[in-house]
Amino acid sequence: MSENGKPKLALYWASSCGGCEISVLAVHEKILDVAEAFDIVFWPCVMDFKEKDVEAMADGEIDVCLFNGAIRNSENEHMAKLLRRKSKVMVAYGSCSHEGCMPGLANFFDREQMLNFIYVDSPSTDNPERVFPQVETEKPEGTLTLPEFYNTVKTLDQVVPVEYYLPGCPPEAQWTLAAVEAILSGELPPPGSVIGLDVTVCDECPRERSEKKITHFYRPYEIDPDPDICLLDQGLFCAGIATRAGCGALCPRVNMGCRGCYGPNEGVEDQGAKLIAGIASVIDARTPEDIDAILDTLPDPAGYFYRFSLAHSMLHRTALAEGDRTAQAIEEVPRLDPKLGT
Amino acid sequence: MSDLQEFQPVIVGFLCNWCSYRAADLAGTSRMGYPATLRDIRIMCTGRLDPAFVLKALRGGADGVLIMGCHPGQCHYEEGNYKALRRVALLKRTLAQLGVEPERVQLGWASAAEGVVFAEKVAEMTEQIRALGPLRWGGNLADKANGNGTLAGVAAMDEEVVS
Amino acid sequence: MQRITIDPITRLEGHGKIEIFLNEEGNVANTYFQVPELRGFEVFCLGRPAEEMPRLTNRICGVCPEAHHMAATKALDDLFHVEAPPAAHKIREMFYMAFYCTDHTTHFYALGGPDFVVGPNAPAAERNVLGVVAAAGLEAGLAVIDCRKRNHEVIKRLGGRAIHPVTGLPGGWAVALSEEDRAFSEEVAQKNVDFALFSLQLFDDIVLKNSAYVDLIVSEGYTQPMYYMGLVDENNHVNFYDGKVRVVDPNGDEYCKYAPHEYTEHIAEHVEPHSYLKYPYLKNVGWKGFECGIDSGMYCATPLSRLNAADAMATPKAQEAYEKMYETLGGKPVHHTLACHWARLVELLYSAERMLELCQDPEITDPHVRNIPTETPTEGIGIVEAPRGTLTHHYVTDENGVLIGVNLIVGTTNNFAPITLSIMKAADAVIKNGVVNDGVLNMVEMAFRSYDPCLSCATHSLPGQMPLEIIVRNADGGLVERLTQYVDE
Numbered sequence: 002m003s004e005n006g007k008p009k010l011a012l013y014w015a016s017s018c019g020g021c022e023i024s025v026l027a028v029h030e031k032i033l034d035v036a037e038a039f040d041i042v043f044w045p046c047v048m049d050f051k052e053k054d055v056e057a058m059a060d061g062e063i064d065v066c067l068f069n070g071a072i073r074n075s076e077n078e079h080m081a082k083l084l085r086r087k088s089k090v091m092v093a094y095g096s097c098s099h100e101g102c103m104p105g106l107a108n109f110f111d112r113e114q115m116l117n118f119i120y121v122d123s124p125s126t127d128n129p130e131r132v133f134p135q136v137e138t139e140k141p142e143g144t145l146t147l148p149e150f151y152n153t154v155k156t157l158d159q160v161v162p163v164e165y166y167l168p169g170c171p172p173e174a175q176w177t178l179a180a181v182e183a184i185l186s187g188e189l190p191p192p193g194s195v196i197g198l199d200v201t202v203c204d205e206c207p208r209e210r211s212e213k214k215i216t217h218f219y220r221p222y223e224i225d226p227d228p229d230i231c232l233l234d235q236g237l238f239c240a241g242i243a244t245r246a247g248c249g250a251l252c253p254r255v256n257m258g259c260r261g262c263y264g265p266n267e268g269v270e271d272q273g274a275k276l277i278a279g280i281a282s283v284i285d286a287r288t289p290e291d292i293d294a295i296l297d298t299l300p301d302p303a304g305y306f307y308r309f310s311l312a313h314s315m316l317h318r319t320a321l322a323e324g325d326r327t328a329q330a331i332e333e334v335p336r337l338d339p340k341l342g343t
Numbered sequence: 344m345s346d347l348q349e350f351q352p353v354i355v356g357f358l359c360n361w362c363s364y365r366a367a368d369l370a371g372t373s374r375m376g377y378p379a380t381l382r383d384i385r386i387m388c389t390g391r392l393d394p395a396f397v398l399k400a401l402r403g404g405a406d407g408v409l410i411m412g413c414h415p416g417q418c419h420y421e422e423g424n425y426k427a428l429r430r431v432a433l434l435k436r437t438l439a440q441l442g443v444e445p446e447r448v449q450l451g452w453a454s455a456a457e458g459v460v461f462a463e464k465v466a467e468m469t470e471q472i473r474a475l476g477p478l479r480w481g482g483n484l485a486d487k488a489n490g491n492g493t494l495a496g497v498a499a500m501d502e503e504v505v506s
Numbered sequence: 507m508q509r510i511t512i513d514p515i516t517r518l519e520g521h522g523k524i525e526i527f528l529n530e531e532g533n534v535a536n537t538y539f540q541v542p543e544l545r546g547f548e549v550f551c552l553g554r555p556a557e558e559m560p561r562l563t564n565r566i567c568g569v570c571p572e573a574h575h576m577a578a579t580k581a582l583d584d585l586f587h588v589e590a591p592p593a594a595h596k597i598r599e600m601f602y603m604a605f606y607c608t609d610h611t612t613h614f615y616a617l618g619g620p621d622f623v624v625g626p627n628a629p630a631a632e633r634n635v636l637g638v639v640a641a642a643g644l645e646a647g648l649a650v651i652d653c654r655k656r657n658h659e660v661i662k663r664l665g666g667r668a669i670h671p672v673t674g675l676p677g678g679w680a681v682a683l684s685e686e687d688r689a690f691s692e693e694v695a696q697k698n699v700d701f702a703l704f705s706l707q708l709f710d711d712i713v714l715k716n717s718a719y720v721d722l723i724v725s726e727g728y729t730q731p732m733y734y735m736g737l738v739d740e741n742n743h744v745n746f747y748d749g750k751v752r753v754v755d756p757n758g759d760e761y762c763k764y765a766p767h768e769y770t771e772h773i774a775e776h777v778e779p780h781s782y783l784k785y786p787y788l789k790n791v792g793w794k795g796f797e798c799g800i801d802s803g804m805y806c807a808t809p810l811s812r813l814n815a816a817d818a819m820a821t822p823k824a825q826e827a828y829e830k831m832y833e834t835l836g837g838k839p840v841h842h843t844l845a846c847h848w849a850r851l852v853e854l855l856y857s858a859e860r861m862l863e864l865c866q867d868p869e870i871t872d873p874h875v876r877n878i879p880t881e882t883p884t885e886g887i888g889i890v891e892a893p894r895g896t897l898t899h900h901y902v903t904d905e906n907g908v909l910i911g912v913n914l915i916v917g918t919t920n921n922f923a924p925i926t927l928s929i930m931k932a933a934d935a936v937i938k939n940g941v942v943n944d945g946v947l948n949m950v951e952m953a954f955r956s957y958d959p960c961l962s963c964a965t966h967s968l969p970g971q972m973p974l975e976i977i978v979r980n981a982d983g984g985l986v987e988r989l990t991q992y993v994d995e
Contacts, residue, residue, distance in 0.1 A: 016545055020568020020669050027658075027668060076542060103565040106550035109440070115546040119784075120777050123548065124900070124913050126784065127774040127793070134544075138780040142507050142527035142535055145780040147542050153484055171568065171669055220907065222557050222586065222676045225876045248667075255666035255673050256680040260561060274395035277437060281429040287415065292432050300908050302433060303440035304554045315398040320442030321483050328442065330553075335435040335445035341428060341452070342415065440553070 003040040008064035008184070011043035011055070012094075013084055015070030015077035016104045016154070021095035022069070024171035028178055035181055039065075043084075052080070055087055063088040065184050067167075071097040071104040071312060072155040076148035085161035090189075092180065096170040098157040099195075100264050100272075101312025105154045106304070108311050108318035111328040112152045152326070154312045166195040170262035170309060173248055195245070199267035202241030202259050206250035210234060213283035218298040221257065232258045233283070238305055243275035260308045271315045273306035280306075289337035297334075352472035354407040354465070355400040356383040357392055361419040362454050363411035369458030377462035378469040381409065388412065389450075390423025394434045397448055402480050407447040407472040411461065414452040424452070446471045447478065507535065510942065512950065522959075524950065526933050532940025537930040539954075541783035541922070548912045556585055556883060556903045559912075560674035563899065566916065571670045572605035572661065573892035573917065574899070576747065579674030581899040584766070585886025586879035586907070588677035593872035596864050597679050599747040600691060601664040601671075602890070603861035606746060607698045608657035609893045610809075610854040613958045614705060615650045618847040621952055622713045642708055653701055656694045663687045678876035685871055692865035698858035699823070706827055706851050713848075714834065723844045724835070727935035727949070728956075731756035731841040732798045732924060733788055733805035736812030737891045738763075743820035744812050744856065746891040752815045753788065756800050758839040761788075766887040769898055773915065776923075785923045786915055796927045804927065807895030807920035808957055809849035814839035819852065821859035827852045843928055846956040883907045892917035894958050921957050928953040 003009055014022060028035065042063060043055055055063075066088040072078050085091055096102035107115060120126060120133050138145045157163055167180055180196050183189050190196065203210065210231040219236045226232055232239040232253055239258030241250065245266045252259050265272035280299075286292045299305070307314055319328040358364040364385045370377065382405075386392060389412030397408045410431060418424040431450045439445060449468055453460040508528035522541050529535040551562055560578040564571035576598065583590060590598075615638055623638045639647035658668045664683065665671025673680035683691075713719045722728070738752045739745040752763045753772070764772050774789040787793045787803035794802040805811075819825040831848055832838050840849075864870055887900045895917035902911030932953040 016543065018565045018568040018571075020565070020571065023568050023669055073545060074543070103547070103550075103562060104545045106554075106562075107546050109553065110546075110549055115544075115549045118549050119544070119546060123775070124770050124911075125773055125775050125786070125915060126777065127789070128777045132777045132779055134777075134782045135779045140527075140536070140538070140780070143509055143525070145525060145538055145540060147540060147780065147782065150544060150782070170565070220555060220557060221680075222582075222879055225878070251667045252672050257561075257666060257672045260558075269395075271395050271398055273437065274393065274398055277394040277433050278430055281433040282426055284429050286429070287425050289428070289432070292429050296432060296436060300555055300906055301440070301553055303437045304558075306437060315395065315402050316441055316443075316480065316483075318483055319440065320478075320480070322442070330442055331439035331444060333439070335432075335439050337428070337432050341450060343452075 002064065005040065007038065007040040009042045009062060010039035011063045011066040011084060011088065012041070013043065013045065013066065013068050013070075013080055015068070015080065015098065015157075016073035017070030017095070017097045018103070020171045021097070024095070024169075024174065025067070025177060028174045038181070038185055052083070055083055058087045060086050061089050065090045065092060067092050067094040068157055069094040069098050069171075071101050072151075072157065072160050073104055073107075074148040074150050078151075078155075078160055079148075081157055081160050090164045090184070091157070091161065092165045092167060093157040093163045094167045095172055096168060096262050096264065096309050099166045099168050099313065100310040101154050101156050102170055102262075102309050105156075105310070105312030106308075107154050109303070109328065109330065110319070111321060111326065112150060114328065116150070152321075153318055156313045159312075164192045165189070168195055168197055168245055168263040169247060176247055195264075195267065197245055197247045197263070200246045201266050202244045202246050202248070202250050202253070202263070205246045205248070206231070206241060206253045208232065208253060214285035215283050216285050216295060218295070226256050228256065232256075238280075238299065240272075240276055240305070240308070242279045243269070243272055260305075262309050264310055264313075272310040273303070273314050276306040277302070288342045289339050290342070293336050350473055350477060351378075352380050352406040352469055352477070353382065353404060354380045354409055354468060354472060355405040356381045356409045356411065356465075357386050357389070357396060358383050359389050359391075359412040359419075359423075360385055360387045362413035362417070362452070363461060365455035366411070366453040366457050366461040369455070370462045373458055375458060375462045377465045380469045380472075381465050388418065388420050388423035389427035390418070390420060392427055392430065394430055397434060401443065401447070401478060404479075404481070406475075406478045407449070407468060409449050409451065409464065409468055411451045411453050411464065414454060417454065443478070444475055446475060508532070508940070510937075524929060526937070528937065528940060532938070534930075534934045534937050537926075537933045538780060539922075539926040539929050540781045542781075544782040548914055551912045552909050554909055556886075556901050556907050556909050557582060557676060559899070559901065559909075561670070561672055563914070564670040564672075566914075568669055570605070570609060570892055570894070570917070572602060572665070573890060573897055575665070575671050575674050576602055577888045577890045577892075577897045577899040579676070580748070580888030580890060581886045581901050582674070582676035582888070583886070584888060585883045585901050585903060586676040587881040587883075588877055588879040590678045591872070591874045591877055593682065593869055594678040594875040594877075595748075596867055596870040597664060597683050597875065598674070600683075600861055600864040600870065601661060602747050603857045603864065604657045604660040604664075604691070604694065604698075606857035606893060607702075607854060607861065608654050608661075610850050610857065611650060611653045611701070611705070613893070614847065614850055614854070615646075617958065618850070618955055621955065622719055622847065623708070625719070641712060646704075646708070649701055649704070653698070656697065660687075660691050660694050663690070675876065677879050680876075682873045682875045683871050688865060688871050692862065695858060695862035695865050699855070699862055702851065702855035702858045703823065705854060709848060709851055723842050725842075727931055728844050728928070728953070729841050730798050730806075730843055730924065730928060730931065731800075731839075733761060733791070733803075734811035734814040734839060735805050735807040735896050735920065736815035737889060737896060738816050739820065741820070742817040744816040744818075744853070744891075745820065746857070748890075751889060751896060753805060754815045754839060756798075756839070756841070758814065762790075766889045766898070769887065769889070769900070769915075773898075775915070781922075783919060783922050785926075786920050787923065796923060796930060798924070798927055804923045805920070806924045807917065808843075808846050809853045809893075810840060810843070810846040811895075812891060813849045813852060819856050821856050821863070823859055824852055824856035827855055843924075843956050844952070846958075850958070885911075894918045895920040918957070918959050921959075925954050925957050925959070928957075 240261035241259035244261040245263040412424045510526040512524040525538045560575045563574040662668040737749045739749045755761045775784040791803035898915040900913040932949045
């Protein structure tokens with residue numbers, strides 16, 4: 002608590018896009034109520050306090066820290082640990098810190114693959130000497146440092162304990178306010194909770210659903226969907242079946258399938274596994290050949306099923322081959338043994 | 344090469360109550376010899392198999408997962424094994440993108456009378472996994488950039504390895 | 507050697523730091539600007555279906571997702587060899603103009619504006635949006651909040667969501683525009699025009715009528731003759747949504763004009779070991795280090811660049827404002843980086859007028875907004891102007907439309923070398939004989955702020971002063987001097 006009795010609030014962004022910072026501001030006029038109610042002691046995007054100000058605080062001095070962004074490099078990890086020490090309550094704000102979000106897709110690859118493409122192989126890069134960014138660079142005047150780029154993107158709770166999660170990419174304003182109000186009133190759910198609903202996007206979606214029998218998956222550009230019928234019923238992939246509600250089904254309302262940014266529903270650890278189960282269940286085929294033919298119309302299943310949640314999934318990443326530590330996907334698409342038809 | 348030195352795969356088996364689990368019992372009571380690599384778990388139907396079970400097994404130290412159920416058309420609950428067929432197909436495609444070889448997750452059918460089929464399947468899969476080598480999923484989070492870099496959580500997962 | 511570290515720079519996209527080294531005489535030996543972050547979209551988008559890119563690349567930036575969404579959508583049109591119906595183009599552009607209105611407003615009033623509206627030498631406690639309100643009136647402050655809110659509502663109606671829109675598709679747009687939404691957008695556009703005119707008038711009253719500010723704008727420390735880049739239509743008018751990329755040299759003569767497919771013939775990226783961000787430059791002039799001028803490949807892509815690179819604005823009121831700016835500053839091209847704030851307001855007016863034009867076009871409510879691609883995808887490049895600079899998306903796919911190659915050159919990236927040079931010039935200009943004072947802090951901030959580095963989230967920057975600490979150490983690491991502003995001791 003500050004001397005004025007206001008709880009101390011910190012906001013920090015690790016490897017993120019800034020959308021979560023904007024979403025905090027998307028509460029519009031209510032931001033002034035937030036500023037009134039809290040003493041904001043650290044918010045690098047907006048308020049220019051520095052790391053050493055945080056270091057100077059006592060442990061637990063910050064009442065709540067809203068931490069967004071994934072843990073991509075050593076600076077992100079350092080700040081996560083520092084803020085954890087100095088905060089009573091740590092909130093993983095938004096999909097990046099909750100599940101990895103887009104930065105987490107880098108877990109299909111490894112560090113070397115990324116650096117090689119970006120700094121050498123990209124078509125517009127001119128770097129014949131293969132200069133790579135270095136953690137330390139000697140200049141005539143002194144040593145310059147950069148944070149270390151990790152091999153694997155981690156979520157906040159894979160680095161420090163987290164009390165609450167606010168899902169979404171970004172969280173909708175009403176949930177940010179709900180969290181703020183819960184904090185101020187002291188009526189918080191048990192630690193480890195996700196602040197939000199416990200039903201799926203389907204419950205918020207206005208489209209008409211009937212029994213699903215999918216014989217073909219269509220890519221979004223291939224058809225102009227009926228505006229009133231469930232997108233998945235029409236063969237358009239929609240992750241809403243296994244995604245926590247809270248957004249109001251914004252994407253299906255504009256004819257675009259959900260991609261799962263609020264993460265898995267209550268009680269589910271691995272969103273992708275639920276999507277595999279759900280999508281496979283509604284395929285209208287019984288023989289191995291027919292099943293494979295339908296699945297061939299859905300490319301990149303791992304990218305659809307783990308679009309936001311790869312870093313938080315049970316397997317976290319593509320396997321690193323022993324010895325090399327190289328991420329290697331299996332190129333050939335597995336097909337069912339025809340004998341399984343009998 | 345002695346058994347002590349050869350890699351002994353750890354295979355987790357999900358066997359359905361009505362067919363394949365009984366096949367496994369039959370293999371046992373008939374004293375059929377087959378590798379002791381399978382750790383079997385009874386589920387009521389392969390339709391009960393949540394792909395998350397497979398992922399948890401692989402993460403927890405399994406080198407492979409075998410799912411066995413009733414033949415198509417003979418499922419005790421009619422549709423369960425068809426669902427399993429579709430789910431395993433999609434799961435394997437997903438796992439391939441994550442670098443898990445298709446042979447590590449296999450689906451088979453064995454009726455209650457087919458103890459031999461069961462035993463042969465386990466033997467065959469054991470050799471396929473032996474050739475692939477151990478999976479050791481926990482090591483994936485070790486960060487090349489900072490040496491051993493294993494997180495506390497990963498170390499805990501390594502301890503869960505079924506031995 | 508004395509070393510001054512400014513870390514972190516704040517109100518900048520992500521994280522950045524500046525290291526200044528002083529020689530024995532206490533003058534600047536060298537200045538380094540480092541960007542310590544990298545996420546790797548160009549790699550982790552590989553293997554994804556290309557039509558997901560508008561929704562994947564959104565997440566490069568949560569302040570300007572609309573820019574990436576639009577560049578991606580256009581790249582997809584090209585990739586799938588499909589033309590969108592006219593109504594779809596109009597909806598896309600109108601949506602994009604709404605985005606420009608909110609984005610440029612936010613930057614001017616909360617980030618750039620305070621330096622002028624309140625004054626660079628004013629107490630820093632007043633150099634923020636509240637100070638702008640105090641100087642310009644409470645109505646101005648409310649108008650800023652309303653501008654953001656109403657334009658984000660347009661974005662949500664047309665794009666599905668206020669942050670990270672989803673409706674871009676190859677061959678069109680996922681939803682048509684209803685008459686109700688068109689009427690709403692038209693009202694918004696009209697308010698935007700009024701607000702843009704108000705903002706330009708404000709700039710005139712508070713900045714241009716103050717000779718000290720004008721002197722600052724044209725001062726040598728902020729003058730940097732470079733090549734300038736911007737997208738232009740077939741009449742060489744500024745266009746944010748479509749056209750060719752035109753580059754003019756420091757004398758204002760056209761240096762090149764290229765279509766999206768030709769970008770690699772003109773642009774290359776240089777790598778330095780002390781930063782994760784790369785430095786684009788004009789390939790055929792060459793990378794000459796942190797120098798500007800006709801012999802150096804350093805180019806700039808900002809609102810000022812766009813106005814320099816074009817011949818005129820496409821809408822009447824904006825054209826008037828354009829002419830007035832160049833008249834005042836002595837003709838084209840203008841090399842004064844602080845004039846970027848003025849150029850931004852000219853663009854704000856253009857965006858508002860263009861949005862209104864589109865809202866009043868009856869074709870925009872035509873229900874036909876999708877053409878279904880029929881050809882096999884191969885390779886596609888889409889270029890738009892992001893508020894911070896020219897944005898290029900380049901995709902290569904297999905015949906199933908799954909990505910096998912991605913290259914992105916993002917708005918602020920274009921300006922990484924110019925910003926570095928601006929910081930170096932500012933440091934050189936104010937640090938002499940080992941005297942480091944408060945003036946440095948502001949001069950350095952102003953150097954990079956005019957470029958509107960991607961995250962201009964300072965809308966609600968209360969209190970808005972920039973706590974900054976400069977630590978001067980001698981060669982043994984001992985503390986020589988410590989200067990602070992707004993740092994609690």
